[in-house]
Amino acid sequence: MTTPLWTPAVAGDVKLEHRLVMAPMTRSRATPDGVPTALTAAYYAQRASLGLLISEGTQPSADGQGYLLTPGMHTDEQVAGWRRVTDAVHAAGGRLFVQLMHVGRISHPDNTPHGRQPVAPSAVAPAGTMFTATGPRSMPVPRSLTVPEIEATQDDFRRAAAAAIDAGADGVEIHAANGYLIHQFLSDNANQRTDEYGGSAQRRIRFAVEVAQAVAAEIGAARTGIRIAPGNPFNDIIESNPRDVYGPLLSALAPLDLAYLHLVHPGDEDLARTLRAAWPGTLIVNRGGADLQTRVADIEAGLADLVSVGAMALANPDLPERLRAGATLNTPDRATFYGGDHRGYTDYPRMQEAS
Template identity: 65%
Template sequence: MNASDASTMEALWSPTTLGSIHLAHRVAMAPMTRSRATGDGIVTQLTRTYYAQRASLSMLITEGTQPSADGQGYLATPGIHTGEQADAWRTVADAVHDAGSTLVVQLMHVGRVSHPSNTPHGRQALAPSAIAAAGDMFTASGPQAMPVPRKMTRADVAQTISDFRRAARLAVDAGADGVELHGANGYLLQQFLSTNANLRTDEYGGDIAGRIRFPIEVAAAVADEIGADRVGFRISPGSPLGDIEETDAAELYPALVAGLAPLRLAYLHVVHLGDDGLLRSLRDGWPTGLVLNRAGADMERRAQDVRDGLADVVSVGQLALANPDLIDRIVAGAPMNSPDRGTLYGGDERGYTDYPRLAA
């Protein structure tokens, strides 16, 4: 690393705060589904070890965690809507704090990206409109087409907002430093934003003002419950995941950010897919911390984002997954482990807690 690169990297190492969450430096762990919870959505001792191993990162954003039984779409994902689930998360939060980091639980309601056989109650999925997402869902009996979801009634909307609120309360009462609302990757909150998943004609659909209403109401309810300074919101403008189309992303996301801004949430988490003009617009319109996930970029490029003021914190995914001592490796300029793609989802400790450290 030359002197210029070293100077750029220094931007990562100063402490900062995101709302009430104090970070020792500017490198956080991005949320990543690992599908290693029990059948009833409870995280395990392996989960505790996995997060504690990665506590050299300043903030650990957990895998997507369903705020209700209706929010589950995949096999073996964790929940935080029962006391037993919350008690298990408490052990994770304690381990992460003991190791010197902070824990933010990502609340993920998958909406239509689901299959009834993957849920504890076997019910039809909920979504803004009764339109199936293209593609298959992996189930215990193999891949199956994702079925048509049930269009949410106003009562469903109100109940889902209440579910997010309660899950956030359970998370912070279990010791989490905050929660992140998953408004990205084709899941429920982004489905409401979408021009092909949301064909509603009531106040939750139609124009941009209607389509952003539900995500903003969820954020407002959660902020009211646990404090805005403990709440993040993740977006992925223009992402096609989950069979999503956003034909008006250039107007949609500035409007969403403008609607969220008065809440003064702890942070906005942006998955950057290449539209630099939109990213700058969102940065300029956001009043608090911005976490940037520039997938695939090297650490020098991510550090430059902090130095340029595009980001306050950068989040890293598979680098953190495969390198429990990621910060040590960055500082030392050491080679990185590569992730074992065959063990990303489901399984045991292999590809989860057994990645080697430098000292090994």
């Protein structure tokens, strides 16, 4: 397949052999203490031929956990678990950024190690339920973070980023998308603050910018990426005018010279092009559900420098090899996406095994 997809690229200081990236995907297979396992290491190492692997969301603190069996990056045991993962990925020739995800209000006390009330920009409960060990539960009203707690949370991100580098990661991705804590600060409905972190667009972007500044200062901007999802309503987020928020956000982030911006395509082509024009560095575009040709067209049109894929990479550990050979792709088993054992995790056949 002759396509710009297979040409070299960079993400900060990391040189990539091609432009196909594995998107972050929650798999809920860590230990109850948030430690990645040997199976986790095998899962990521199997997919090392992707240009860049971005890990599942990893909580930077106990308050950051929302889902059962997600990994953390705030204890010695968790860092040691991630070291096993990064060693396996590097031995297989891959590169891995760890995504740091604080879920904010998308949580339930039953799913956290300390059983505390979730935290958020404001005391506004999200619609929907959270799966717990005893079944689906309504998510409670979160506690509004004080300004000193906001500063402490920024420090949690900074420390987790340093721990990820200590664990051998090539960089980190700050999760500012999909309705989690940073996205909650950006939104109209989850952020009802009237202080320096709420109200105007400039105040609502402040938390995101300060987290990025803290992480970049700690580990280097060239090892720091950030993911955004303008206008994405996932997890009960309302953004009435994303342009008013994300224009200033990118203007504030651009001078940091981050490794990349990871854009969840907003479905609005004009907005996507506007954000592309506003971002001077490497842009990863995640156009969920699109076929490969559409994603390649984003590179050809100059919208994307890199493209990320989720389910395709989940179900095909040798995805680049299959695409180059024009081989049939495995079908993802959605019943095994979250939780469980090796089934639907490390047992998808490689091309030669399938044949």
